[in-house]
Amino acid sequence: MxxxxxxxxxxxxxxxxxxxxxxxxxxxxxxxxxxxxxxxxxxxxxxxxxxxxxxxxxxxxxxxxxxxxxxxxxxxxxxxxxxxxxxxxxxxxxxxxxxxxxxxxxxxxxxxxxxxxxxxxxxxxxxxxxxxxxxxxxxxxxxxxxxxxxxxxxxxxxxxxxxxxxxxxxxxxxxxxxxxxKGTLRWRIRTQGVAAHSSAPERGVNAIYQMNRVLQCIEAEMIPALRDRRHPLLGAATMSVGTITGGTQANVVPAECTIEVDRRLLPGESREALTAEARAKLDALAAATPAFTYALDATQYYExxxxxxxxxxxxxxxxxxxxxxxxxxxxxxxxxxxxxxxxxxxxxxxxxxxxxxxxxxxxxxxxxxxxxxxxxxxxxxxxxxxxxxxxxxxxx
Ligand SMILES: [Zn+2]
Incomplete structure (x- = not known):
């Protein structure tokens, strides 16, 4: 030895x-x-x-x-x-x-x-x-x-x-x-509301309700659309919402709600194009929804x-x-x-x-x-x- x-x-x-x-x-x-x-x-x-x-x-x-x-x-x-x-x-x-x-x-x-x-x-x-x-x-x-x-x-x-x-x-x-x-792209999406006393919720904008629209858009539109994005070896791209946080206490209309989204991407997909696509969906939501404001940040990426x-x-x-x-x-x-x-x-x-x-x-x-x-x-x-x-x- x-x-x-x-x-x-x-x-x-x-x-x-x-x-x-x-x-x-x-x-x-x-x-x-x-x-x-x-x-x-x-x-x-x-x-x-x-x-x-x-x-x-x-x-x-x-x-x-x-x-x-x-x-x-x-x-x-x-x-x-x-x-x-x-x-x-x-x-x-x-x-x-x-x-x-x-x-x-x-x-x-x-x-x-x-x-x-x-x-x-x-x-x-x-x-x-x-x-x-x-x-x-x-x-x-x-x-x-x-x-x-x-x-x-x-x-x-x-x-x-x-x-x-x-x-x-x-x-x-x-x-x-x-x-x-596959690669991984992670986004943090935040909806911005207006805080108000919960006894007069009509004076505020509820960021959790706004986020609910985002979640529905992800589940009903964005995820089903991925079934057609397939790679011959790796199968379909996927998307999953991993975390949600929002609000401060029960008697306040929440001013903020945040989710983290994990998108598994395929060879040939670009993170810039995917982020632009997600933004376009949220922009459409914003155009159709009164008082809807959001921010989207790409937080992590693996090729x-x-x-x-x-x-x-x-x-x-x-x-x-x-x-x-x-x-x-x-x-x-x-x-x-x-x-x-x-x-x-x-x-x-x-x-x-x-x-x-x-x-x-x-x-x-x-x-x-x-x-x-x-x-x-x-x-x-x-x-x-x-x-x-x-x-x-x-x-x-
Ligand atoms: Zn490892």
């Missing part, structure tokens, strides 16, 4: 025991919130493995990490990326940050989304270093912050000074290659992903998968990820990872340790395939 060797269980437990809950807009950022401690832990380990590591704040106290392992072919590069944040752990029924192993599963917040895939990526890199001595092409391990609440880390990761040829994003895909997924399965990038990933697992399987997903962000920036990106999305964000999140071990071999073979392939695009 050399000094760098660590088992899948040990490494995954170390990552889960380092809480990195997305802090949203909290300040100051205190444990269990924030990605900085995990980035520091990763930086120490990766430097001890010989990587050149940069940790750079994207938001105050919230860094992205990039570790570079130089390859024999320095002109080609692959990035393995796993986001560093997790969702919150307040409602969990297991100790979120004291990892436990039971029946072959490791339990804890982030075990599945996405520290299991992250551990497998790190050990896949370690495997190539141990067995081959050197990387065939330059290999980057990257960890972006803020994936769960807007992907602001991923959006500032790729640039003129950092542009790998290919990205594999670690998310729980059940050891399949996800090549297409959709669509990569061809017969393209060179998918072929490199599937060849690596087939070598390690005996076969490669392509799937699609209704959820969004950093891969959509990278692909929109022109970086060919696919998703692969151990674990099931069914266990992500749950009260008793876990991952099968065996699946993480299998993924280690797949990431190692994807790296090796980068050395074998001759099909890099000329423009890369």
């Amino acid at each position: 050399n000094t760098t060797s660590i088992s899948v269980t040990e490494l995954l437990a170390e990552l889960v025991a380092c809480p990195s809950v997305n802090p949203a807009d909290r300040w100051p950022i205190e444990p269990p919130f924030g990605e900085a401690r995990l980035a520091a832990l990763l930086a120490t380990r990766l430097r001890s493995w010989g990587a050149a590591v940069t940790v750079r704040d994207v938001l105050p106290g919230r860094p992205n990490l990039v570790a570079r392992f130089d390859g024999i072919n320095a002109r080609r590069s692959i990035m393995l990326e796993s986001h560093s944040d997790t969702v919150q752990a307040a409602d969990m029924t297991i100790p979120p940050f004291t990892p436990t192993v039971r029946d072959g599963r490791l339990y804890g917040r982030g075990a599945c989304d996405t520290k299991g895939p992250m551990a497998a990526m790190l050990l896949g890199i370690r495997k190539v270093l141990d067995e081959d001595g050197r990387m065939p092409v330059t290999v980057y391990f990257a960890s972006a912050c803020d994936e769960e609440l807007g992907a602001r880390g991923a959006r500032s990761l790729i640039g003129p000074d950092f542009r790998p040829d290919l990205a594999v994003v670690g998310e729980p895909t059940d050891l399949a290659i996800c090549h297409a997924h 959709p992903l669509e990569m061809p399965t017969d393209g060179w990038a998918a072929q490199v990933v599937s060849a690596g998968c087939a070598r390690a697992l005996g076969a490669a399987r392509f799937v699609t997903a209704p959820w969004a990820s950093n891969a959509g962000v990278f692909a929109t920036q022109g970086l060919p990106s696919l998703l692969f990872g151990p674990g099931s999305i069914q266990q992500a964000h749950t009260k008793d999140e876990f991952i099968e340790v065996r699946a993480v071990e299998q993924a280690v071999g797949v990431y190692a073979e994807i790296i090796r395939e980068c050395g074998r392939t001759t099909s890099w695009p000329a423009s890369a």
Whole structure:
């Protein structure tokens, strides 16, 4: 055993025991919130493995990490990326940050989304270093912050000074290659009324009644219209109202009501066009309804992903998968990820990872340790395939 060797269980437990809950807009950022401690832990380990590591704040106290392992072919590069944040752990029924192993599963917040895939990526890199001595092409391990609440880390990761040829994003895909997924667009819609004493409601404008018209428009017109917006792989676009708040107390006509809407978009749909479409609907409502005023803000956006399965990038990933697992399987997903962000920036990106999305964000999140071990071999073979392939695009 050399000094760098660590088992899948040990490494995954170390990552889960380092809480990195997305802090949203909290300040100051205190444990269990924030990605900085995990980035520091990763930086120490990766430097001890010989990587050149940069940790750079994207938001105050919230860094992205990039570790570079130089390859024999320095002109080609692959990035393995796993986001560093997790969702919150307040409602969990297991100790979120004291990892436990039971029946072959490791339990804890982030075990599945996405520290299991992250551990497998790190050990896949370690495997190539141990067995081959050197990387065939330059290999980057990257960890972006803020994936769960807007992907602001991923959006500032790729640039003129950092542009790998290919990205594999670690998310729980059940050891399949996800090549297409929906995007997400979120709006906050507010109706503005006029407050009045509830004993004389005719003197006010009830913002909750106004919002009721918006909700009816969404349910009766906007949602049914989505049935015809279909993608051959991803099915129909969807829309869902997630939250509503309004009013202050029973004896006041409410002056304000707010909802949050989640729209899952398809490859080819643009957020600007969708927002303009929603505004047009609400403008029509305003024209037909006395005293109706509203405000609509787009609050979050994740780009959709669509990569061809017969393209060179998918072929490199599937060849690596087939070598390690005996076969490669392509799937699609209704959820969004950093891969959509990278692909929109022109970086060919696919998703692969151990674990099931069914266990992500749950009260008793876990991952099968065996699946993480299998993924280690797949990431190692994807790296090796980068050395074998001759099909890099000329423009890369
Ligand atoms: Zn994730």
